[in-house]
Amino acid sequence: MATIRKLRGRWQAQVRRRGLKPRCKSFDTKQEAEKWARDLEAQVDRFGAAPDTKVLESTTLGELLERYQREVSPIKRGSVQEIQRIDVLRRHELAYRTMIGLSQQDIASFRDERLKSVAPSTAVRELAILSHVIEVAIRDWGLPLSRNVVKLVRRPVIRNERSRRLTGDEEQRLLEGCDAGQIPFLKTLVILAIETGMRRGEILGLDWTDISHNRRVVTLTMTKNGSGREVPLSQRAFDALMSWKAQAEVDASIVFPMSPGALEQTWRRLLARAGIKNLRFHDLRHEGVSRLFERGLNMIEVSSISGHKELRMLKRYTHLSADDLVSRLA
Incomplete structure (x- = not known):
């Protein structure tokens, strides 16, 4: 005692x-x-x-973040985004706390402060990084901590469900806006997103060798959920890809030579040209998945194309048009 x-x-x-x-x-x-x-x-x-608690008295959270950023982050998928988030965490006053004094209340205060300036999803990602940093420090680096205080703190609730679908002539206006821009492959990129429901990172990471001309299938070797999958192409998507390939450089390996940041800026300019508001690029994934259901595919078939492992998540991403479903009701 x-x-x-x-x-x-x-x-x-x-x-x-x-x-x-x-x-x-x-x-x-x-x-x-x-x-x-x-x-x-x-x-x-x-x-x-x-x-020996002396190491806890002399080690700051910022030092652990710096080591994790140097040794662990580079070997992870999404390393660029994680390194950027760790840069933000290292500048926060929490990073100067020693591990002997880091408490559950410190983490809760950090969470509440961040929620005043960032979205709940951002705060959740930052807490996840902090938790894994401490977990690695305990298990792999021998830091003599009895518990991971981040795990004791309640995570913010994320409510980012969207039901945004393309309406009226928005798709036509988007494609016309692509033609009016200076990015020669933008129209193909948008068509591929609508027709397949693929994620932004999956589309931007495509190589020409990932596309099977005979089978009309795209092979994704690694995706967000950690596994690969094959995505069948509609005739429209395949034709758009072949049209762009005929224009692309002969020795080019990447289908769409564009970074996520550049696409984000290009997307904003495209919406302005098309006169469309409140549409995110990720909404094209919602649109694509919903259209697969409207074509009569079942839940398992759609999940094999979209890459959703949990059917409840697939339901969240799917927003069917009531008008299109009326004809299927007896």
Whole structure:
């Protein structure tokens, strides 16, 4: 059991366990002393001995973030985005906290502060990074922490479901806007997104060798959910790709030589030319998946094309047109 007492104006915590050397430390407040004692006792229970907490007193969260960014992030898919998020985290005042003092309340305060300036989905991603950094530090780097405080904090609820579909002549206006722009493959890219429901990253990552001309199939070797899949092409999508291939450079390997950031800027300019509001590029995935259902494909068939592993997620992405379904009702 730990002993907490006030000594010469400060609070002293002492932990005694049979067979172990007593450990004590002084703090400005009783709460800090009690927390230190609880954590130390938990570490003794976990490791069978009192670990050297000096490393926790000298190691900051920012140092762990920097090491993780250098050693772990580069070997992950989506490393560019994760490294950028870690840069943001390293500039936050939370990064200057030592691991001995990092508490559940610190993480909760960080969450609440971030929610004032970023979307809940961004805050969730940042908390996920913090949690994995600490988990790696405990399991692989030997940091003597008794628990991962990030896991104790409630994650924000993400409510980003959208039911935006192309309406009226919006598709025609989009394609006409593509023709009026300076990106020669933009129209093909938009058609492919609508016809297949593929993700932005999947489309931008396509090589010409991924496209089977005989089978009229696109092979994706690695996708967001960690596995590959084959995507059948409609005649419209295949013709658009072959038309662009005839114009592309002979030795080009990438189908669409454009970065995600460049596509985002191009998309905004396209919407302005087409006079369309409140349409995201990802909404074309909603449109494509919904059209697959409207063509009569069942849930399993659509999931094999779209790459959704969980059917509940597929239902969330699917918004069928009531007008198109009326004819199928008896």
